[in-house]
Amino acid sequence: MADRPxxxxxxxxxxxxxxxxxCMAWAGTGVLWTVSGGxxxxxxxESAAAEPMSSGxxxxxxxxxxxxxxxxxNPDPVATLHESIAHAKALPGNPAFVIHTGDITHLSKPxxxxxxxxxxxxxxxxxxxxxxxxxTLDDGNGKIxxxxxxxxxxxxxxxxxxxxxxxxxxxxxxxxxxxQGNGGSTLGADQIQWxxxxxxxxxxxxxxxxxxxxxxxxxxxPWGWSTSDAPAAFxxxxxxxxxxxxxxxxxxxxxxxxxxxxxxxxRSTAYPQPAPGVGPAxxxxxxxxxxxRSVLGVREVKLxxxxxxxxxxxxxxxxxx
Amino acid sequence: xxxxxxxxxxxxxxxxVVAAIxxxxxxSPAQAADAGIVAKIANFAFAPPTLTVHAGGVVTWTNADDDxxxxxxxxxxxxxxxxxxxxxFTQAFATPGVYSYHCSLHPYMVxxxxxxx
Numbered sequence: 137m138a139d140r141p142x143x144x145x146x147x148x149x150x151x152x153x154x155x156x157x158x159c160m161a162w163a164g165t166g167v168l169w170t171v172s173g174g175x176x177x178x179x180x181x182e183s184a185a186a187e188p189m190s191s192g193x194x195x196x197x198x199x200x201x202x203x204x205x206x207x208x209x210n211p212d213p214v215a216t217l218h219e220s221i222a223h224a225k226a227l228p229g230n231p232a233f234v235i236h237t238g239d240i241t242h243l244s245k246p247x248x249x250x251x252x253x254x255x256x257x258x259x260x261x262x263x264x265x266x267x268x269x270x271x272t273l274d275d276g277n278g279k280i281x282x283x284x285x286x287x288x289x290x291x292x293x294x295x296x297x298x299x300x301x302x303x304x305x306x307x308x309x310x311x312x313x314x315x316q317g318n319g320g321s322t323l324g325a326d327q328i329q330w331x332x333x334x335x336x337x338x339x340x341x342x343x344x345x346x347x348x349x350x351x352x353x354x355x356x357x358p359w360g361w362s363t364s365d366a367p368a369a370f371x372x373x374x375x376x377x378x379x380x381x382x383x384x385x386x387x388x389x390x391x392x393x394x395x396x397x398x399x400x401x402x403r404s405t406a407y408p409q410p411a412p413g414v415g416p417a418x419x420x421x422x423x424x425x426x427x428x429r430s431v432l433g434v435r436e437v438k439l440x441x442x443x444x445x446x447x448x449x450x451x452x453x454x455x456x457x
Numbered sequence: 458x459x460x461x462x463x464x465x466x467x468x469x470x471x472x473x474v475v476a477a478i479x480x481x482x483x484x485s486p487a488q489a490a491d492a493g494i495v496a497k498i499a500n501f502a503f504a505p506p507t508l509t510v511h512a513g514g515v516v517t518w519t520n521a522d523d524d525x526x527x528x529x530x531x532x533x534x535x536x537x538x539x540x541x542x543x544x545x546f547t548q549a550f551a552t553p554g555v556y557s558y559h560c561s562l563h564p565y566m567v568x569x570x571x572x573x574x
Contacts, residue, residue: 207523207542243525243539269562273525273539317531317559317567359501360565417501420523 193302194229196261197237197347197435199384200404202270203251204242209407209420210428213242214251219453220405220434221258227436227451232301234261237384237402238268238312238349240281249284267295268349268385269312278313296327298334304439305338307331309348311363321350321363328365332372340375343439343446347382353392353399356412361386370397380446382437386418389433389450400448403433430454493517496568498526498540498560503568510550511573517547526566531557 201217210216224231234256241248249271256263265285272278282295289297294310309331311321323331335344346352352369355361373379379397387404388411407420408431415421423431433452440447494514497504499521508516518528520540528537528546534556537546550556550572560566 209523243541270525273527273562275538315561315564317529317557317564319564321564358565360563417522419501 192439193304194231194436194438195301196224196227196231196234196259197382197402197437198224198234198256198405199237199402199435200239200268200387200406201236201252202239202242202404202406204245204248205406205420207407207420209422210432213406214255216429216432216453217252217255217405218258219429220432221255223451223453224259224434224436227434227449229436229438231261231436234259234263235306235347235382236263236265237347237382238266239270239384239404240265240268242270244271244273244280246280249280264289264299264306264308264347266308266310266347266349267312269315272313292330293326294324296330302439304343304345305335307334307344307346309346309352309369311348311350311352311366319364320357320360322365323363323369324365328369328372331369335372335376338376341377343378343380344373344376345380345382345437345446346373349383350385351383351390351399351401352381353394355386355390355401359412359418361412361418373397378446380437380448382435386412387421388431398446400435402435403431403450403452405432405434405453408432495519497521498528498566501526501560501563501566503528503558503560503566506567507569507571509571509573512553513549513551514572515547515549516570517545519543519545525562526560527562528558528568529561531559536561 198220202213203217205213236256240252267278267281271281274280278294282291285291286295289299289308291297294313296308296310298305298307300306309323309327311323314324315321348363350363351361352363352366374396377396381397381399383399383401384404386401387407387409388401389403390401392399408423409418410421430452433450435451436449438447438449494508494510494516496508496516496518498518501522503518510516518537518540520526520542523542525539525541527539528535528548530536535548540546550570553572553574556570556572558568558570
């Protein structure tokens with residue numbers, strides 16, 4: 137993977153890295169986040185591009201592909217996923233793998249999982265999954281998901297797991313299974329205990345990346361955009377100098393810094409949702425014709441060695457339009 | 458805590474024996490004392506949030522949202538499949554009592570069926 141080439145202009149109509157970055161800056165959609173000591177700052181990616189390429193770890197985040205959805209908000213999520221893959225391949229850096237933060241499918245049907253796997257194969261990278269609530273709608277409450285993706289990561293319980301890459305510890309948490317009425321999203325005591333054990337042996341200087349489907353912070357609880365027992369989980373991550381939390385579920389980018397922890401939700405590749413509390417309900421949002429691609433996107437995350445920073449680049453599908 | 462294999466959709470809880478009948482097994486409206494009460498799922502809410510039926514009554518929920526929802530009894534007595542846009546779920550209520558339910562995808566969506574004699 138180290139010899140994966142950068143992406144020059146090609147006959148797909150994709151544009152080169154520098155041209156894309158310029159275009160992103162021009163469109164105002166590309167913002168690079170640098171997180172250091174718990175304080176986030178941002179700059180346009182055009183100026184960021186002047187910096188030397190990272191020699192550390194790069195990876196991609198893709199979220200909420202919702203294959204099987206076909207309503208007005210986006211009648212063809214397969215097409216926009218293909219476009220997302222093309223964008224991801226054109227991003228700067230050489231990503232080592234992909235994190236998919238859930239809602240792979242719309243209705244948990246095997247053929248929808250098949251389609252997602254087939255399209256994501258085009259990236260030629262390992263894909264690490266967590267399920268969204270749309271991926272656990274089968275009669276087995278997620279058995280289809282777990283049978284398909286659990287073995288690769290030796291997932292425990294409802295599907296949680298961890299792995300290490302380039303000195304970073306990655307933790308996949310599940311907060312979409314076993315939800316109770318009148319409640320919200322939860323991790324559950326078993327998973328939180330597993331997390332405590334999982335990180336017990338790590339040095340506090342180890343960068344931590346946590347990913348889950350539903351936000352692990354209170355974005356908007358009346359719409360279920362939170363995880364009620366997340367604070368108990370983060371108690372076990374307090375001692376670490378750098379904790380980055382990646383979520384999906386709400387189909388838009390929202391960020392927050394809380395002490396050593398930075399939280400980032402991601403765009404969907406399928407359809408947008410309203411801003412928190414705007415409108416009667418958090419259903420699929422139909423935007424004016426021609427604007428859909430400006431609200432869909434993918435994300436690149438970059439660890440800069442020696443700086444202990446994670447840089448996060450969110451890019452919409454409209455950036456090269 | 459939440460083992461995938463431990464879910465039983467048909468539970469007998471709190472001493473109430475509840476007939477948990479899926480769509481295909483629901484009695485026809487002619488057989489039901491309180492047939493065909495219609496509930497709506499729209500804008501991520503059950504409407505009306507509380508419905509009163511007589512014992513033997515049947516309730517049918519139809520999803521009007523562009524997002525799927527489910528109808529799941531809090532005590533596990535009944536559970537629909539995921540209802541996509543336009544899909545319906547019918548449940549008979551044989552035994553008097555109060556049945557609280559929610560959407561398992563969006564558990565803040567809650568409703569109640571009051572079954573009277």
